[in-house]
Amino acid sequence: MQIYSTFKHSIHIEMAVSTLEKKGIERENIFIVPLDNRKEEHKLFDTIHHSDGTSLIDVGAALGTAFAVIGASIGFKLAWGPIYWGLIGASVGFVLGFAIRLFTEKILKKKQRLLKGAHSELIMIVDCEEAQGELIENILFDHFAFGVAKIK
Structure with missing residues (x-):
């Protein structure tokens, strides 16, 4: 089973990793990927498909x-x-x-x-047994995960 979760880049992800290791999840089964920030400037004019809520008129x-x-x-x-x-x-x-x-x-x-896009988020992927899924999900939410998804 794989568990995916997203975090803000903070100390909470390190605490979640150490808690998972204390509960028996090996470091090789924990994979963390940082997301890249947007490099290009945001578009000022809206299109038919996207609006940022800012009116110029x-x-x-x-x-x-x-x-x-x-x-x-x-x-x-x-x-x-x-x-x-x-x-x-x-x-x-x-x-x-x-x-x-x-x-x-x-x-x-x-x-x-x-500044709105200055903080990158992280994705954490944990490989585990199905019996550990509920425990890992609770640990991740206790350490301020934005969202958690389980794939069997």
């Missing part, structure tokens, strides 16, 4: 609305009239809001996006 829509109202109000006194100045204000406000949001996501929050 929310500030643009709000500023576009505000600038459209201001442009239409001022447009009564200007030559082109309120409709044209309202559309110009909406366009300028949307572009300004989009640029502000793009700047904050690209420059200011870049460090936060890079």
